[in-house]
Amino acid sequence: MKLSGAKIVVETLLEQGCDTLFGYPGGQVIDLFDALYLKRKQIRHILTAHEQGAAHAADGYARATGKVGVVIATSGPGATNLITGIAAAYLDSVPVVAITGNVPCSQIGRDSFQEVDIVGVSMPVTKHNFIVKDVSELADTVREAFRIAKSGRPGPVLVDIPKDVQTALCDFTPCSEPAAAEPVKAASEHRIQRAAALIDAAERPYIYFGGGIIASNASAELLAFAEKTDTPMGCSLMGLSAVPSSYPGFLGMQGMHGHFAATAAEDAADLVIALGVRFSDRATGQQERFSQNFNILHIDIDGAELNKNIRAQLAIRGDLRDALRRLTAAVQPAKHPEWRKRIAAMQADEARRTAQSHQLLTEHLSAGRQSVLTHFAVIDAVSSSAPDDAVIVTDVGQHQMWTAQRYPLKKPRTFLTSGGLGAMGYGLGAAIGAWTATGKPVFLFTGDGGFGMNLTELATAVSLHANITVIIMNNGVLGMVRQWQRMFFRKRYSGTTLNRKTDFVRVAEAFGAKGLRAADAETLQKALRKAAAQSGPFVIDCIMDPDEPVLPMRPPGGSVDDIITEIK
Amino acid sequence: MAKQYVIGVLVANISGVLSRVSGMFTRRGFNIDCLTVGETETAGVSRITVAFHGDEDIKERIVTQLEKLHDVKEVEVLDQHETVIRELLLIKIRNTAENRQDIMTAVEIFRSKIVDYSNSALVCELTGETSKIDAFIDLMKPYGIMEMCRTGIVAVERGENCLKTDMN
Numbered sequence: 001m002k003l004s005g006a007k008i009v010v011e012t013l014l015e016q017g018c019d020t021l022f023g024y025p026g027g028q029v030i031d032l033f034d035a036l037y038l039k040r041k042q043i044r045h046i047l048t049a050h051e052q053g054a055a056h057a058a059d060g061y062a063r064a065t066g067k068v069g070v071v072i073a074t075s076g077p078g079a080t081n082l083i084t085g086i087a088a089a090y091l092d093s094v095p096v097v098a099i100t101g102n103v104p105c106s107q108i109g110r111d112s113f114q115e116v117d118i119v120g121v122s123m124p125v126t127k128h129n130f131i132v133k134d135v136s137e138l139a140d141t142v143r144e145a146f147r148i149a150k151s152g153r154p155g156p157v158l159v160d161i162p163k164d165v166q167t168a169l170c171d172f173t174p175c176s177e178p179a180a181a182e183p184v185k186a187a188s189e190h191r192i193q194r195a196a197a198l199i200d201a202a203e204r205p206y207i208y209f210g211g212g213i214i215a216s217n218a219s220a221e222l223l224a225f226a227e228k229t230d231t232p233m234g235c236s237l238m239g240l241s242a243v244p245s246s247y248p249g250f251l252g253m254q255g256m257h258g259h260f261a262a263t264a265a266e267d268a269a270d271l272v273i274a275l276g277v278r279f280s281d282r283a284t285g286q287q288e289r290f291s292q293n294f295n296i297l298h299i300d301i302d303g304a305e306l307n308k309n310i311r312a313q314l315a316i317r318g319d320l321r322d323a324l325r326r327l328t329a330a331v332q333p334a335k336h337p338e339w340r341k342r343i344a345a346m347q348a349d350e351a352r353r354t355a356q357s358h359q360l361l362t363e364h365l366s367a368g369r370q371s372v373l374t375h376f377a378v379i380d381a382v383s384s385s386a387p388d389d390a391v392i393v394t395d396v397g398q399h400q401m402w403t404a405q406r407y408p409l410k411k412p413r414t415f416l417t418s419g420g421l422g423a424m425g426y427g428l429g430a431a432i433g434a435w436t437a438t439g440k441p442v443f444l445f446t447g448d449g450g451f452g453m454n455l456t457e458l459a460t461a462v463s464l465h466a467n468i469t470v471i472i473m474n475n476g477v478l479g480m481v482r483q484w485q486r487m488f489f490r491k492r493y494s495g496t497t498l499n500r501k502t503d504f505v506r507v508a509e510a511f512g513a514k515g516l517r518a519a520d521a522e523t524l525q526k527a528l529r530k531a532a533a534q535s536g537p538f539v540i541d542c543i544m545d546p547d548e549p550v551l552p553m554r555p556p557g558g559s560v561d562d563i564i565t566e567i568k
Numbered sequence: 569m570a571k572q573y574v575i576g577v578l579v580a581n582i583s584g585v586l587s588r589v590s591g592m593f594t595r596r597g598f599n600i601d602c603l604t605v606g607e608t609e610t611a612g613v614s615r616i617t618v619a620f621h622g623d624e625d626i627k628e629r630i631v632t633q634l635e636k637l638h639d640v641k642e643v644e645v646l647d648q649h650e651t652v653i654r655e656l657l658l659i660k661i662r663n664t665a666e667n668r669q670d671i672m673t674a675v676e677i678f679r680s681k682i683v684d685y686s687n688s689a690l691v692c693e694l695t696g697e698t699s700k701i702d703a704f705i706d707l708m709k710p711y712g713i714m715e716m717c718r719t720g721i722v723a724v725e726r727g728e729n730c731l732k733t734d735m736n
Binding site: 119 | 591595629635636637638
């Protein structure tokens with residue numbers, strides 16, 4: 001059967017199990033969009049307001065489900081607008097396939113209208129990419145793109161398709177099955193045994209896990225291992241939601257703005273069992289000081305992460321689910337009552353410091369001018385009213401760290417955040433992707449800065465009647481940078497005072513959504529009830545103080561000894 | 569401790585592969601001493617030889633990062649004692665009556681070859697290990713090097729060991 005390249009792409013997408021894609025049309029993808037139109041009953045195209053939003057939506061779709069997210073854009077500006085979204089997916093290991101159109105092969109390299117070498121541009125932020133210049137290679141390339149995106153450590157793959165390849169006719173042989181992920185070589189039994197010996201010998205073991213647990217669906221295996229070895233744990237930003245926040249041995253996120261007890265417990269440990277993490281600078285602080293006191297057992301699916309940032313005593317490459325099952329079988333059951341007692345003391349210390357900082361903040365606010373909300377009040381109000389299966393999405397900045405610290409997460413894949421890239425403007429697109437994928441209510445925590453970057457996606461959310469509640473922590477400043485300026489730049493607030501006149505409630509209304517402003521807990525509760533009682537996006541503009549800090553904070557390049565828990 | 573490593577890399581011979589390999593070095597801040605690329609005995613497979621200075625840690629990171637590239641099929645760090653390493657030099661030297669005989673002598677001793685001869689210039693070809701090439705260039709400097717071009721190294725292991733890929 002002879003099909004056009006454009007139809008071959010759509011047939012192959014269907015074959016790969018893609019039922020939803022996000023995108024924006026343009027001159028060099030008209031053929032692809034025409035082919036999508038013909039299959040619109042089987043594959044849903046979601047038109048966003050901007051290609052960046054589409055890329056973040058495909059990312060959110062993938063994070064919320066574990067499936068490959070798909071995004072489509074035209075050549076030139078369409079393709080370059082995807083880049084931030086692709087980079088966010090790359091840094092956080094999210095499986096995404098991006099399809100771009102390009103000018104016809106004969107026009108490539110001539111700086112034609114809307115021509116960009118997107119393969120060259122996206123090379124450092126994709127797991128792999130392709131330009132397909134021969135229609136006979138198109139179907140297999142798209143299949144290969146899906147296979148690469150989901151194999152091993154997942155990541156984004158871009159396929160660039162010149163217009164003449166989309167129109168060319170070619171025989172198409174359907175494939176009955178989606179491309180299977182490449183099998184991962186199992187960790188050697190010898191190494192598992194060595195790891196078990198290290199764990200058995202440890203008196204103060206500590207688990208530090210990351211996004212790898214979510215990517216390999218190893219939450220249950222992690223808990224079984226932690227129970228048998230009586231090991232407390234903390235996680236990186238990307239690890240959040242892998243285990244319930246309320247799990248007794250879970251101390252929360254660690255790192256620059258991590259929980260005090262988690263960071264302190266790690267430092268006091270004699271063995272850190274690092275699972276699916278890459279020891280980013282935000283997680284470790286000063287790398288030379290970081291692992292002075294403990295041994296590290298590092299397990300990751302990506303061999304290039306082992307010994308990259310931190311040297312491990314034992315590094316094992318393998319799938320975490322398999323490795324954890326075998327490790328759990330190989331270790332002796334253990335109890336560490338003394339260690340637990342020390343950790344309980346750290347937690348009590350943390351609770352005391354948090355209460356103190358809460359009180360300081362309340363005093364500061366009551367001495368101030370207007371009625372404002374604290375992040376404690378905002379997050380607690382949302383978490384007490386949101387259903388258990390709600391998806392929590394954040395933008396980037398103070399609100400992101402507060403949510404990461406405090407929001408009680410219950411199930412894997414219910415916390416979506418741009419961790420590695422830290423892309424402000426990520427949130428609304430990702431929220432749209434998460435809602436499309438799950439149909440579950442989505443709560444987006446954002447700031448007035450980050451929301452301002454891509455708020456045009458409200459148009460998309462309204463068109464979809466997406467149940468997305470947007471919680472803007474509006475403090476009139478770029479709070480995270482302002483906090484650094486306050487602490488390290490003598491309060492020279494260069495470029496961080498927004499002081500804009502934007503009325504986010506009216507913005508919401510202008511887009512066809514609803515919105516309310518809240519400056520106290522009671523109004524916020526009312527707004528949340530209103531949001532829950534209606535369908536479609538709802539924006540709650542929460543008025544906050546510009547100087548509410550994110551604490552604790554381990555200064556950049558600092559260690560556990562330098563953690564700041566209050567700002568005078 | 570920093571020392572020179574030579575690695576052999578088998579890659580799929582497709583457009584862009586050299587960018588991917590050299591881009592990985594640039595992006596991650598690894599310096600390349602030299603890089604050569606050419607076809608191999610297997611159709612569709614090219615071989616890249618890269619030399620770089622670094623410690624054990626850097627070497628390990630370079631190898632694991634190369635292995636992650638989709639078009640890279642095989643990576644091997646070559647043991648320099650068990651490897652034949654060669655480089656080719658073409659060097660153009662000023663041809664004058666007073667220098668000619670000295671140059672000829674050096675050419676003979678180094679087992680170099682004169683591949684072009686004119687009244688004003690000589691082009692010599694020399695193959696050998698990097699140190700030999702360096703020594704020859706040093707020797708030619710006083711006579712006036714007009715231009716030169718060296719290929720960078722290629723390397724294969726001695727004996728039966730081969731760098732192979734199960735591609736194809």
